[in-house]
Amino acid sequence: MTGALALTALAVPAAQADEAPKAEVSAFTAQAPADEDESSGDTRITKVVVNGGKSLSLGTTAKKTITAEVTATDPEGMYETDSFLWNGPGADAANNAIGFAGPTSPTGSCTEVNATTTTCKYSIVIDPAVVYNNTAGTWKLWVSAVGADGDFVTKNVAGTTKILRASTLTANAAPEPVKKGKPITVTGKLARANWDTLQYAGYSAQPVQLQFRAAGTSTYSTVKTVKTNASGNLSTTVTSVKDGYWRWNFTGSSTSTPVAAAGDFLDVR
Structure with missing residues (x-):
């Protein structure tokens, strides 16, 4: 799903005796969720891990899978946990949203840790064709957890x-071979998806380190x-100065991944 889309706020009914809660999360709509977190009762989200704590590098053709793992607890047990990723300056101004399916979908599964706690795992395949340059960088995970008694928390x-x-x-690095003490020119190009x-396309105005590793050593x-x-x-x-490998090293930016070029060996005579 793309565009300024997000899940609507969760509507949770009052708990009914001997009746499972009927809380539902709507389909994606044109409205972003409320800008404030919401909660009622003693349901808690205790642990969240997105993509194993690692950034996702996305090129121009290959699809990548991103994951989320959410643990939630309620003294009466858990009924449902849902989540999705969104990007933008605020929840009321999302640029883009990626919907993780709920636990009933093939892309999500929930496991009871004990009588009060459940861990849900979600995954979704991201196609470069459905994201945009202005969404590169930090994405936030929206989570809603509903207890078996109708208590809930939304973050x-x-x-x-x-x-x-x-x-x-x-x-x-050129020319090669070269006499010791003579000048050499090291060229290269930094591009990004x-x-x-x-x-x-070329990535302009970025600081890139020129690095050297002497032959027979392992450190640049x-x-x-x-x-x-x-x-x-x-x-x-x-x-x-001596035989060795020359390379460029880019440490990355807030929107683009770090990368090091393969070392180019230069024979110094």
């Missing part, structure tokens, strides 16, 4: 994760930092 931001634009980076066009050291030009290209000149 607009029960957890967070990052869905980032995948980055690519190249490196080339454009979800609006489903192509990779940073020599200098260079910013990409308007097309994402990199170029700098250094002095050749």
Whole structure:
């Protein structure tokens, strides 16, 4: 689901004796949930893990699966837990929403930890074709948990994760071979996934580290930092000292993944 979509606030009926609650979460609508969390009674959300605590790197073609795990408890036992991911400046101004299905869907399953506590696991496949550049970065997990007695809790931001634009980076050191003490030029290009066009494009004005690893060693050291030009290209000149590998290293940004280029071996004679 895309666009300014989100689940409506949960409507929970009063508990009825000998009657299971009839709380329901509506389908996606054009209205975002209330900007404030809501609760009634003693239902609690005790643990939330989104995508195993890791960011998701999304390119332009391959679909990726993102997961969420929610543990909730109520002294009378749990009836239902639902969740979805949303992105935007506030719950009342969501840019995009990704709906995790409820526990009755093939993409969700719930397990009773004990008589009062349930853990629900959700997953959904994300296609680059249904997200947009302005949604790269932090996503929030909305969660609603309903107890068997009708008590409930709804949190607009029960957890967070990052869905980032995948980055690519190249490196080339020349000329080769080269005499010791002579200048060499190291070039490269930093690009990232454009979800609006489903192509990779140069990433401009980004600081990228030039790194060197001497032959026979395993650790790269940073020599200098260079910013990409308007097309994402990199170029700098250094002095050749010894045989080894040159590479560019991008530490990432709030919207794009970190990436290191493969080292380019330079023969110094």
